[in-house]
Amino acid sequence: MNIDMIRAAARRLEGHARRTPLLSSPFLDAIAGRRVFVKPECLQHTGSFKFRGGWSAVSALTEDQRQRGVIAFSSGNHAQGVASAARSHGAPCVIVMPQDAPAVKITNTKGLGAEVIMYDRATEDRDAIGARIAAERGLTLIKPFDDPQVIAGQGTTGLEIAADAAALGITHADVIVCCGGGGLTSGIALACEADAPTLRVRPAEPVGFDDVARSLTSGTIQRNPRLTGSLCDAIITPQPGDITFPILKRLCGPGLVVSDDECLRAMNVAFSHLRIVLEPGGAAALAGALYHGDQIDGDTVIVVASGGNVDPATFQRALDITA
Amino acid sequence: MNIDMIRAAARRLEGHARRTPLLSSPFLDAIAGRRVFVKPECLQHTGSFKFRGGWSAVSALTEDQRQRGVIAFSSGNHAQGVASAARSHGAPCVIVMPQDAPAVKITNTKGLGAEVIMYDRATEDRDAIGARIAAERGLTLIKPFDDPQVIAGQGTTGLEIAADAAALGITHADVIVCCGGGGLTSGIALACEADAPTLRVRPAEPVGFDDVARSLTSGTIQRNPRLTGSLCDAIITPQPGDITFPILKRLCGPGLVVSDDECLRAMNVAFSHLRIVLEPGGAAALAGALYHGDQIDGDTVIVVASGGNVDPATFQRALDITA
Numbered sequence: 001m002n003i004d005m006i007r008a009a010a011r012r013l014e015g016h017a018r019r020t021p022l023l024s025s026p027f028l029d030a031i032a033g034r035r036v037f038v039k040p041e042c043l044q045h046t047g048s049f050k051f052r053g054g055w056s057a058v059s060a061l062t063e064d065q066r067q068r069g070v071i072a073f074s075s076g077n078h079a080q081g082v083a084s085a086a087r088s089h090g091a092p093c094v095i096v097m098p099q100d101a102p103a104v105k106i107t108n109t110k111g112l113g114a115e116v117i118m119y120d121r122a123t124e125d126r127d128a129i130g131a132r133i134a135a136e137r138g139l140t141l142i143k144p145f146d147d148p149q150v151i152a153g154q155g156t157t158g159l160e161i162a163a164d165a166a167a168l169g170i171t172h173a174d175v176i177v178c179c180g181g182g183g184l185t186s187g188i189a190l191a192c193e194a195d196a197p198t199l200r201v202r203p204a205e206p207v208g209f210d211d212v213a214r215s216l217t218s219g220t221i222q223r224n225p226r227l228t229g230s231l232c233d234a235i236i237t238p239q240p241g242d243i244t245f246p247i248l249k250r251l252c253g254p255g256l257v258v259s260d261d262e263c264l265r266a267m268n269v270a271f272s273h274l275r276i277v278l279e280p281g282g283a284a285a286l287a288g289a290l291y292h293g294d295q296i297d298g299d300t301v302i303v304v305a306s307g308g309n310v311d312p313a314t315f316q317r318a319l320d321i322t323a
Numbered sequence: 324m325n326i327d328m329i330r331a332a333a334r335r336l337e338g339h340a341r342r343t344p345l346l347s348s349p350f351l352d353a354i355a356g357r358r359v360f361v362k363p364e365c366l367q368h369t370g371s372f373k374f375r376g377g378w379s380a381v382s383a384l385t386e387d388q389r390q391r392g393v394i395a396f397s398s399g400n401h402a403q404g405v406a407s408a409a410r411s412h413g414a415p416c417v418i419v420m421p422q423d424a425p426a427v428k429i430t431n432t433k434g435l436g437a438e439v440i441m442y443d444r445a446t447e448d449r450d451a452i453g454a455r456i457a458a459e460r461g462l463t464l465i466k467p468f469d470d471p472q473v474i475a476g477q478g479t480t481g482l483e484i485a486a487d488a489a490a491l492g493i494t495h496a497d498v499i500v501c502c503g504g505g506g507l508t509s510g511i512a513l514a515c516e517a518d519a520p521t522l523r524v525r526p527a528e529p530v531g532f533d534d535v536a537r538s539l540t541s542g543t544i545q546r547n548p549r550l551t552g553s554l555c556d557a558i559i560t561p562q563p564g565d566i567t568f569p570i571l572k573r574l575c576g577p578g579l580v581v582s583d584d585e586c587l588r589a590m591n592v593a594f595s596h597l598r599i600v601l602e603p604g605g606a607a608a609l610a611g612a613l614y615h616g617d618q619i620d621g622d623t624v625i626v627v628a629s630g631g632n633v634d635p636a637t638f639q640r641a642l643d644i645t646a
Contacts, residue, residue, distance in 0.1 A: 026434070268635075312594070315642060320635070
């Protein structure tokens, strides 16, 4: 896993992934007490950065692998990213999703042409279900984060941040990234190491699901005690990956930990002042920048708003809250 | 009023206005029955295309005029565009707003440093109020649409559409534009005439406030019978402008007329599938593309989503409606 793979992924994504800008608003700056730049990956195809990793992985397959097809496990964003990339490449796609995934994510994944197989998180073993189908049909598994080509795709986000920060004259800043298993965070960290080494990448996670923050503190992989009970479904994973964690450990600053309410407030701010739609997990980094400024250094912070696939009922909670 | 003024405005806006992309989603294409590209001016600074016209007008003033300051009448989007441009140029700014403007627009205009003077639409004459203040302080009035430098600024939207359509290989398409007094629509029409003459620009307006559509049909300026009772506050004006109408008449295709409910449905679609926040008036063109496809020619349509400054309560109505 290295920068050359990220640069190669960027070439494969050229003309296919959307190059998202850095958004800003004086109202965000006032709340945060410093300049805030937001990279809205909610505007990416399929509504999250996961399209990048999906495209990178599918486009790196052999023609024979593509013809047999791909399979992924996902509560939603990885599912849509892989499904969309697979369809564009003419590859059959099976997605194994938990029954309690947000309805909008299930509907959209089906709408992107994937075959969706539902399972019950409480009683069924998704790995067993997936392994059986993959074996029967010769499908290639595309993991959500612990896969070099997936990390390479997500890392293209970091190449864009490095280029745009340089254009804006930003030399020192924390880059806060919504973090589940660490695919996006580790990819951005590798890209910044190469192209913007004075930027410091830091993960943001929900309270109670801060496996990466605790792993960074302890220096060893820590697990979350549970996997349900957060609004931030997009970034809840059991533990950092075997590939991602060594990268995070080597390159990242300390993790930020935010509450569900803070994520809802950040969604409200993004609605009012950036006019973008964020999901709770996609707003965790912005929540860190807006409401945990005492843990951030410098006069500028860059935030990756990683996704915007949210059910209307959850979005209404963000509209109802006082930012 | 000509293309050279638009190109000059584009040079003045360079590095200040955001260059918005063309967004798309297979889900929108499926609803519309053709390819749909959306230019999200809700992502523009201050949340609408009005920043372009405001910046163009303020940057075209003499240093002496800028030091005395500017004044504008607006229910909100023009107010914020002018206020933000004035602040960046160090020009004092007075905005005269109706008391029934959306709260978010009033709050944001004040937050951008403008002095806001409220008036009662029913009992007070805003022109008299504005004229008195302008005379007392020597302020320059920046009209919302019937001003060549404002039209020039809005027209930069059309230069970007022409360039992006060419890059996508789009040769023939309707370009549907949310239309109030016609500043944005006429500016885009002039830009497309020069740079993409096979694109056809068409206004979209709310039912009952379709002065431009009726004016285009009759060939003479028609007025709206009333000015209240639409959700689309951003695009309700008494009649097309004296400068804008001749341009619209010469260059535009027939107007599209959409209902408030169709605008709310379009906002819902934009929320779910583009993850952008639109206000009702900013969704009129998308509503036309999605729900009036029988009036549109060709396999591709381009839509300008002109703004996203919407109160949470109105946005909730869009979340509650079935798209």
